[in-house]
Amino acid sequence: MEQNQNKPETGGQGATPFAQTYFHGTKADLKIGDLIEVGFNSNYGPRKNAKYIFLSATLDAAIWGAELAFGNGRERIYLVEPIGAIENDPDLTDKKFPGNPTQSYRSTQPFKVIGEVTIWQGHPLAQVQVMKEHLERLKEQGINSLND
Template sequence: MTSTEPADVGGSGSSPEPVTYDHGEHVEGPLFHGTKAVLEVGDELVPGRSSNFQAGRVMNHVYFTAMVETAVWGAELATALAGSTERGRVYVVEPLGPFEDDPNVTDKRFPGNPTRSYRTRSPLRVVGELEDWEGHTPEVLQGMLASLARLREQGLDVIED
């Protein structure tokens, strides 16, 4: 994979078109998935696995993004929340079925989906691994973990899955 630039989902200067299960053909790659899991090219990420973000929760969707930065957060948070000191992984993926905007960020936190986050009930195939990504400083990561802890304490860490 040579390009890691984010996809131009909505065109220059315009707000992005909503992505629905019936309308996602305008989303261009590369697409990324950040995780703690060690995967190989050809492996498939599928729904029905444990959440990286809520203990005991089985996920109905697989989540991915068109932005490296968003995938980096996923990789870092997944490893940190698991209590691991290892570096997370950022994979280049291709959806094997329809997908939609991730309502957990699009509708709740970032209207218009500036994080270019999506979800699918279909598998994602790993087509490569991005190895040269830069993580956040320990202070920034701790700030994000503290923010997630506050949301949990307030009962606001709800994942619409």
Template structure:
């Protein structure tokens, strides 16, 4: 895994209640395909992109409201191959993944929430893609 030249800050969207200093690690079920255990932890340099991920994330036991956290990679990371070049040439979503943990450095509260209609459009789109492959 090679480090992509990318500037932070970086963000991770989830429904988990995290604290500063917590580590996000691979090895958990995908928020979008619960039958897949992820080998990487995903993040983005786009605050609202992390917000979208948080809103689309499956509500897990103990998790509730969508949350966005600023995170810092603790090791090398690469472009997310699930969106880079496969779906979008280059990396316009500024999405990345790492097999090393991400450290939570703070919670972000000023991200843009989707309208209920826009959120439903994303859920429908995601549902249609569920049969597709996740590059893990």
């Protein structure tokens, strides 16, 4: 059998996968190495101590997170690494959006900030305003989950 002479040598290591990148959108001013943890006031909803923290595998969902977060701080997108298990965010999956198209997840375990996305394009202001109005209508109807 003839060997393929164009095949590069791998040194026996084979392919190594990249780790999944996750994003967290917020207005909090964090530094690399900081931990995002439960127990602080939520960025959204009733502003009570959060039982869960949230992250996404899509930049778009993280941009929404930053744009819709409470506060007057600068909108920021952090690259985060979950320290423990993550699970689908039920507010954005199941019957509402089958298959988790936003790739949004939650956890009770911390996320470590490993970087920041400094260049990104936000949604048009009119679109953000429509989303904020929609969320306000849900709040008026008593629908304010964030996974109580």
